[in-house]
Amino acid sequence: MHILIATDQHPESLGGAQVSIRLQKKYLEKAGHLVSIAAPGMHREHVQDDGYLELPSFPITFDREYALTRPGRRSDRALDDLVAQRGRVDVVHIQGDFWGAIIGLRYARRHGIPVVLTFHNNMEFGLRKTVPFPRLVTKLLLAIEGRSLGGQQSLLRPDAWRYLNELALRADAVTAPSRHFAALLRQKGVAQEIDVVRTGADDDVIDDVLANVEREKGARPTLVWMGRMSHEKRILEFLQAIERADVDAEVRLYGQGLLLSKAREFVAKHRLRDRVVFAGKVPYRDSLASIAAADALVQTSIGFETQGMTVFEAAALGTTSIVCDPEIAAELPEGVYVEPADESIDALADTLRHVVEDATSDGAARPSPHASESFRQSAQTARMLEIYERVLEQTPPTAASTV
Missing domain, CATH: 3.40.50.2000 (Glycogen Phosphorylase B;)
Known part of the structure; x- marks a missing residue:
């Protein structure tokens, strides 16, 4: 199958989620599958890979390690053109919380493709630790998310958990990399059916x-x-x-x-x-x-x-x-x-x-x-493949829609 992974940051940038995504790509390919990764283009020297679909972006840190892609028609067209060169996608795997998640969900909806969503970040804790006005930022993110995804569906109060719930409601399966994070997501009402798939070691x-x-x-x-x-x-x-x-x-x-x-x-x-x-x-x-x-x-x-x-x-x-x-x-x-x-x-x-x-x-x-x-990546990839196959069986073919 062809799996399209959509993420917030380039897989060659620094970060645990990026290491996880690179490993998943390697072991999915070893199992005979095609993997494409849609991410913001990186603005510093990095490893090149045919599977990296680099979207138009601008740097957001002084060291140019991290970048942002604006979700919208321009990124939609860019992603459609890049994916067309790689072949039809079977499953979209969202591995981001911000622009990567929105871009991936928009792609899946346009083409009628099932979505697996992995939550990597404790967004509520992260916003409190990294931005000066977390509540204001959360309100802004919710507004952008609703506008980009065609309206709000969540019934939770307007906070970081509602933001994540909006993403989960648009997925066919939700996964988390640990039991304790899955339990927290359930407790906060983000999702109830959550598969735990760890990041493995190569x-x-x-x-x-x-x-x-x-x-x-x-x-x-x-x-x-x-x-x-x-x-x-x-x-x-x-x-x-x-x-x-x-x-x-x-x-x-x-x-x-x-x-x-x-x-x-x-x-x-x-x-x-x-x-x-x-x-x-x-x-x-x-x-x-x-x-x-x-x-x-x-x-x-x-x-x-x-x-x-x-x-x-x-x-x-x-x-x-x-x-x-x-x-x-x-x-x-x-x-x-x-x-x-x-x-x-x-x-x-x-x-x-x-x-x-x-x-x-x-x-x-x-x-x-x-x-x-069980901490090896081969065991975790086998588990993820079971989830991909499950959503493919559960999701009937649908006509592509427009955003």
Whole structure:
């Protein structure tokens, strides 16, 4: 079948959802399917792929990493022309919450194609953390959504959950990447029938990394942290915990973001350069290799993540995770993670201290990668294919409509 994925950001830009989409594309193609990804054109150098359908866009961040495509007739025509070169679409898979979702839904309606919708983001939490007037922004988004999709259908009160409900009402199936996020969506009235399909770890890379990983006995313990350096990820709180823990370990920070300069300033001011390394943005395989070689992966956000991508990868690699978010911890099998006593910086510092002490004395047993086979992408792709086939069986052919 031909699956059209519509998303808010280019799949080669930085972000967990983008990693997830690239992996889904790879394993759907390995299963013999054609995948096209509709996304805003990226305004910096990036990997080219025939399956990337780059729509007219303009950059929205200073580093030109992220861009926006205005939903409307121009983007409709552009997408129709690009898809025509790839062949008839069987399923539209929406993997975005904003312009990507609207553009994808408009395409599906024009052509009478069933829709699978994956929610990746806790939009209500994200807006509160990232914009100065979240209620005003939400009202604006609801107005744009209603106008772009031909009117409002939701009966929920006008907030971020209503915005997501408007999207869900136009889908034939809804999925979420974790049990805890699916439960939250149900609680808020966004959708009731929700399939949980996790983001998996790349089987090929996992096998390659495990075959080649080198862990030196007696070496200085290593902790890794990965993600966007932003307030909701709690990067500065993590650095404070490192200072308080005062352990002899190398802490490698992978990623970029708006708080990178502040993080560097903190490290310099508190004389942590002998412990903290800013490793930047690295290829996917290198990130997994660093997790595999580390004594622990540290996950620091609380209440924001809708899935635990890096901790799932760590589990598949046999590396312990320090998990601050109890909702993410609940997604993991016993024995692959440790959890601070509470949400405080002191509790995280205590956990860092214990993990490093165990690593120094070789007292920490590593989890077995075989206990986490379900975290591999091949298993998750098989689950998603079942959902695609289900909506195709349930959706009778319809004539294309206009928007």
